[in-house]
Amino acid sequence: MSNKVFELMQEMGHEQIVFCNDPHSKLKAIIAIHNTTLGPALGGTRMWKYNSDDEAVVDALRLSRGMTYKAAISGLNLGGGKAVIIGDPSLKGEALWRRYGKFVNSLNGKYITAEDVNTSASDMEFIHLETKHVTGIPEYMGGSGDPSPYTAYGVFVGMKACAFKRWGNDDLTGKKVMVQGVGHVGQYLVGHLVNAGAKVYITDINQERIKETIEKYKVEYVDPAQMLTIDIDIYAPCALGATVNSDTIPQLKCSIIAGAANNQLAEEKIHGRQLIDKGIIYAPDFLINAGGLVNVAAEASGSYNQEKVTKEVEKIYGRILDIFKLTEDENLTAQEAAMKIAQKRIDDIANIKSRL
Ligand code: NAD
Secondary structure (H helix, E strand, O other): OHHHHHHHHHHHOOOEEEEEEEOOOOEEEEEEEEEOOOOOEEOOEEEEOOOOHHHHHHHHHHHHHHHHHHHHHOOOOOEEEEEEEEOOHHHOOHHHHHHHHHHHHHOOOOEEEOOOOOOOHHHHHHHHOOOOOEOOOOHHHOOOOOOHHHHHHHHHHHHHHHHHHHHOOOOOOOOEEEEEOOOHHHHHHHHHHHHOOOEEEEEOOOHHHHHHHHHHHOOEEOOHHHHHHOOOOEEEEOOOOOOEOOOOHHHOOOOEEOOOOOOOEOOHHHHHHHHHHOOOEEOOHHHHOOHHHHHHHHHHHOOOOHHHHHHHHHOHHHHHHHHHHHHHHHOOOHHHHHHHHHHHHHHHHHHHHOOO
16 A cells, blocks of 8 residues: 555545554554645544554545535535544543644644544543644533534435435425434434434444434334345435445335435445436435534634524535436436535635635
C-alpha cells in the first residue's frame, strides 16, 4: 500500500493524510482530510479492529471523501475529513484520547473531530481537554451531545421522501421496514418508525442491543443470516458499509433502501445501476445520514439552536426529491445525482472565494 497512498489520494482527490503514532498510549490513528474548499474538514473518529493498516487507510480515505459531499449537499460551510483509530475499542481510555486530542490540535482547526462508530460523547470529553477542535461533546459541557438522534431523524424524514416517490404518499403505516443494526442511530430510527405505525423488523449481532430494542419497542427480531429472506418494503442499513453488493442485490426483497450507514454501495457505479435495474429506490447515504453532521456543525459554529437544527435536518426530504428528479432528467443513479449536486456547490463556492 505504501507506494500506492499517493495514487489513491490523487484518484479520490485528497489533500492530506496524517499518520499519528504513540507507543505509550498505544495510539495508531489516521486522519484523512479530503477537501477544505468549503471550510475546515469535519468528520468523526472511528475506532475499529482493522485487519491491516491498508484496510484502515482505505476506510479513512473513503469515509473522508463521503464527508466532503455530505457537507456540500447539506449546505454546510465545511470540508470533508475523517479519522480512524486502529485498535480494540474495549481498550480505549483517557491516555489514548488525550494523546489523540493533541494530534488533532496540531492541525490547528483544519480538521475538527466528533463521534463515529465505537466512539462516544464521553470520549470527546477527553479529546476536548487537549483541543477545542472537537464537537459532539456532552451537553453538560456546553456541547450538543450525541448526534445520533439527529442522524436517525434525518434518515426517517428521508425514508418518507422515498416512500412519497414510490407510493405517492409518505405514510409509513403498515410498511415493513428492516433495520439492520440497532446501535446509536438504529435505536432512534426504530422509535420513529414504530411511532409512524410501521411494522419494524430488527437484526443485529449484539445480544444486549437486540434485547433492549425488543423490550422497548416490541419489534420482531430476525437473525442476520435470515435477513435477506424476509419480504419487506424498506431496508434500512444502519450497521456498517458495503452491505449493498453483488451478493445481496439479487436477494433483496424491498422497494426502498434508506439507512444511516456510510458507503452502503460496495461499488457505487456498478451497484447503483443494479438497483435501478431491479426497481429499487436508493437514498444516497451521504445525503440521508447528514442529520448528525448538521447537528455537530451547529455546535461548531458556536451558536447552537435545537429548533433550527431540526428544521435544517428536515430539509433532507426536499433534497432527496430533488435528487430523484435529477436521476430522471439526466439518467443518473441516485448516488451520481447527489454527487453532481454536491460537486457543483463546491465548484460554485470555490469560484466565489477566488474573487475579490
Ligand atoms: P453503532 O456502532 O452504535 O451501531 C452499529 C450497530 O450495528 C451495532 O449495534 C452493531 O452490533 C451492529 N452490527 C454490526 N455488524 C452487524 C451485522 N453484520 N449485522 C447486523 N448488525 C450489525 O453505530 P451508529 O453510530 O449507530 O452508526 C451506524 C452507522 O451509521 C455507521 O455506519 C455509521 O458510520 C453511520 N453513521 C452514523 C452517524 C451517527 O450520528 N452516529 C452519522 C452518520 C452515519
